[in-house]
Amino acid sequence: MKKSFLILVGAFAMAGCGQKGAATGAAGDQPPAAAPASGISGPKTAFYAKSGSKMRIDGTANMIHKEWILQSTVIGGSLEVGPNFPTQPGQSVQPGKVEAAGKAFMLVSSFHSIEADGRPYKVEMDDRMYQQMKAEQYKRIEYTLKELTLQGQSKTNNSAYDFDSKGDLTICGVTKPIAMPVVITLMPNNMIKVVGSVTVKGTDFGVEPVTLKALGLVTGDDYKLSFEWNLGQRTAAAGAK
Amino acid sequence: MSALRSLSMNESDSLDVNRRRFIKGGSAATLMTMIGGVELLGQTNAPTAAAQGIKPTFKTKVAVIGLGQWGRELLKVLTLVERAIVAAICDHYPVALRRGAEDAPHAEKTADYKTILENKDITAVIIATPPHQHKEIVLAAIKAGKHVYCEAPLAHTVEEAREIALAAKNAPKQIVFQAGLQRRSDAELLFLRPFIRSGALGQIVMARAQWHKKTSWRAATGNPERQKALNWRLYKETSPGLIGEIGIHQIDQASWFLRAKPRAVTGFGSIVYWNQDKDNDDRDVPDTVQAVIEYPEGVNLVYHATLANSFDASYEMFYGSDAAVMLRDEKAWMFKEVDSALLGWEVYAVKETFYKDTGISLRVGASKSAQGTETLTHDEEVKASAIWAALDKFALNAGEVNRAVENVKTSLGDDPEAIAEAVDKARKDAAPAAGYLEGYQATVTALKANEAINQRKRIELKPEWYELT
Numbered sequence: 160m161k162k163s164f165l166i167l168v169g170a171f172a173m174a175g176c177g178q179k180g181a182a183t184g185a186a187g188d189q190p191p192a193a194a195p196a197s198g199i200s201g202p203k204t205a206f207y208a209k210s211g212s213k214m215r216i217d218g219t220a221n222m223i224h225k226e227w228i229l230q231s232t233v234i235g236g237s238l239e240v241g242p243n244f245p246t247q248p249g250q251s252v253q254p255g256k257v258e259a260a261g262k263a264f265m266l267v268s269s270f271h272s273i274e275a276d277g278r279p280y281k282v283e284m285d286d287r288m289y290q291q292m293k294a295e296q297y298k299r300i301e302y303t304l305k306e307l308t309l310q311g312q313s314k315t316n317n318s319a320y321d322f323d324s325k326g327d328l329t330i331c332g333v334t335k336p337i338a339m340p341v342v343i344t345l346m347p348n349n350m351i352k353v354v355g356s357v358t359v360k361g362t363d364f365g366v367e368p369v370t371l372k373a374l375g376l377v378t379g380d381d382y383k384l385s386f387e388w389n390l391g392q393r394t395a396a397a398g399a400k
Numbered sequence: 401m402s403a404l405r406s407l408s409m410n411e412s413d414s415l416d417v418n419r420r421r422f423i424k425g426g427s428a429a430t431l432m433t434m435i436g437g438v439e440l441l442g443q444t445n446a447p448t449a450a451a452q453g454i455k456p457t458f459k460t461k462v463a464v465i466g467l468g469q470w471g472r473e474l475l476k477v478l479t480l481v482e483r484a485i486v487a488a489i490c491d492h493y494p495v496a497l498r499r500g501a502e503d504a505p506h507a508e509k510t511a512d513y514k515t516i517l518e519n520k521d522i523t524a525v526i527i528a529t530p531p532h533q534h535k536e537i538v539l540a541a542i543k544a545g546k547h548v549y550c551e552a553p554l555a556h557t558v559e560e561a562r563e564i565a566l567a568a569k570n571a572p573k574q575i576v577f578q579a580g581l582q583r584r585s586d587a588e589l590l591f592l593r594p595f596i597r598s599g600a601l602g603q604i605v606m607a608r609a610q611w612h613k614k615t616s617w618r619a620a621t622g623n624p625e626r627q628k629a630l631n632w633r634l635y636k637e638t639s640p641g642l643i644g645e646i647g648i649h650q651i652d653q654a655s656w657f658l659r660a661k662p663r664a665v666t667g668f669g670s671i672v673y674w675n676q677d678k679d680n681d682d683r684d685v686p687d688t689v690q691a692v693i694e695y696p697e698g699v700n701l702v703y704h705a706t707l708a709n710s711f712d713a714s715y716e717m718f719y720g721s722d723a724a725v726m727l728r729d730e731k732a733w734m735f736k737e738v739d740s741a742l743l744g745w746e747v748y749a750v751k752e753t754f755y756k757d758t759g760i761s762l763r764v765g766a767s768k769s770a771q772g773t774e775t776l777t778h779d780e781e782v783k784a785s786a787i788w789a790a791l792d793k794f795a796l797n798a799g800e801v802n803r804a805v806e807n808v809k810t811s812l813g814d815d816p817e818a819i820a821e822a823v824d825k826a827r828k829d830a831a832p833a834a835g836y837l838e839g840y841q842a843t844v845t846a847l848k849a850n851e852a853i854n855q856r857k858r859i860e861l862k863p864e865w866y867e868l869t
Binding site: 207208209210232233234235236264265266268269271278279282283286287289290294295 | 807810813821
């Protein structure tokens with residue numbers, strides 16, 4: 160395990176952010192803003208990030224430490240939806256485009272390496288990850304929702320609805336379009352939970368796979384990003400910032 | 401100048417309590433192997449080869465308050481902790497402040513610790529004043545919302561140690577309190593602890609520890625008014641004695657490994673040697689002490705320390721019916737009994753059971769030190785030390801709590817519940833370090849041992865003394 164860790168840290172050291180992206184979060188880590196101007200016509204509902212969320216990045220290698228995991232337990236941002244977004248559990252719906260706009264962000268500094276059972280893995284791995292991802296320059300992983308299409312009510316849970324989403328993902332300052340299915344569950348107290356995952360290629364974001372020839376080790380180019388994002392509406396007392 | 405005088409420390413000497421070396425390099429391993437010892441190799445505090453060149457991205461601004469001999473040692477080590485920024489240093493004695501500034505030229509200098517507590521950028525403080533001055537500063541630092549590293553012993557009296565520990569216990573969860581028991585953060589000892597507790601030694605029957613160094617402990621100063629303040633270690637009204645200053649670490653290690661609190665302590669102590677120059681040395685703290693600390697089930701720790709002889713320097717032993725373990729100079733050696741079951745190096749098989757998730761190996765034989773190839777630079781040597789590990793973990797744990805709070809505020813706004821949850825998680829995932837309870841309990845034992853030594857008697861250690869209610 161110790162040897163494999165060394166190799167993994169070494170491998171991770173050689174991957175990392177490319178030079179081409181623009182720094183994110185450079186304006187500073189400001190408090191979350193009000194929901195972005197969405198261009199949604201008609202009545203809108205705004206949801207704001209709440210606690211209890213999780214974002215996980217699963218990486219691979221062809222040998223030794225074949226799987227490694229990074230996790231963050233805080234996702235910021237907001238989502239605004241239009242009138243054809245389901246609001247009541249069990250509500251029957253028509254498939255089709257839903258007016259929606261939103262932004263999500265995860266602070267790179269909130270990620271830590273973990274074991275499969277969720278226990279912390281290694282501080283050295285975290286230090287290397289922050290260094291190679293240039294966490295001070297590229298403070299955030301960001302996602303901007305562009306399009307949300309309702310597929311229908313989930314078969315297993317009548318409070319949950321299946322959607323297809325399209326949006327832009329920014330990692331290490333490089334922005335690429337991604338499409339992924341998401342499940343949005345209506346929760347009590349006007350909360351929603353958005354669950355989804357997407358596998359991206361590191362090379363698309365300037366993160367090259369690593370080859371350590373002496374060992375025959377190659378890290379995988381696939382990174383699976385999976386998340387559970389909790390959002391809720393603001394009460395009149397809380398007010399929007 | 402008398403021969404005695406020439407042995408006294410001046411203010412720039414290091415107390416060197418952590419970097420003593422009995423035998424350097426290959427000869428240590430050779431000697432131990434010749435007498436049947438097997439070196440136990442585990443994790444080290446020093447960065448691994450792959451981790452060389454990793455620079456922590458997130459750093460914590462730390463201040464050091466108290467720049468006497470040990471405070472300056474801590475400061476020097478802290479300058480090698482990459483995840484700490486030495487933002488400020490403080491001492492009310494100008495000479496000490498000036499000397500500290502030589503090691504941390506970019507740090508803000510102040511004679512008043514309150515200016516540090518008012519500085520919002522500095523989130524963590526290390527308090528290394530003499531123990532009788534800890535309480536006021538620690539309580540103020542906690543009130544100011546700073547993370548606190550308080551040197552051990554926590555205080556000069558049990559009552560003040562209790563006040564400090566209770567303040568830490570009742571502080572908001574966002575405040576990290578670490579007691580200066582650096583061995584509790586040491587990678588080698590963290591590895592050894594389950595090994596010793598696992599029964600690999602058989603039944604533990606006895607422990608021993610010693611600290612021998614021929615030194616007067618008196619620091620010379622040209623300022624007679626400063627003499628008593630500078631030499632607080634030599635006077636009972638301000639000193640926890642040899643056992644409180646040095647022995648506290650060795651005794652706490654035994655309590656930690658044995659997983660038990662001591663039940664009684666008997667002590668003896670005298671000024672045997674450093675009483676020959678009464679005109680210039682009016683100390684009343686014994687320079688040679690012995691103590692027997694009684695643990696449950698008849699297991700005793702025999703302790704001795706002297707300022708009058710250096711033979712054998714400093715080490716600890718744990719004796720079991722199947723094997724003994726010696727801890728010396730940041731290494732550990734196992735000596736098996738001839739009639740014990742072949743732990744042999746079927747430890748390879750045992751490794752899976754004990755250490756499956758840690759990747760730590762126990763192996764016989766050719767180590768780097770045995771081959772005489774291990775040579776560390778000064779900085780590498782410091783980074784292999786327990787004190788470096790302890791300060792690194794303090795900066796890490798304090799920084800993780802700071803970031804947990806900032807990340808929630810940035811991502812979710814001012815959500816007290818979410819902040820509390822994030823702080824809880826950061827505290828739960830914290831790197832190993834002594835907390836307020838460990839610091840308090842070690843202080844109780846050490847101060848009562850010192851009392852037993854000064855009064856030449858046996859003191860029963862009441863369980864309620866160790867509780868913080």
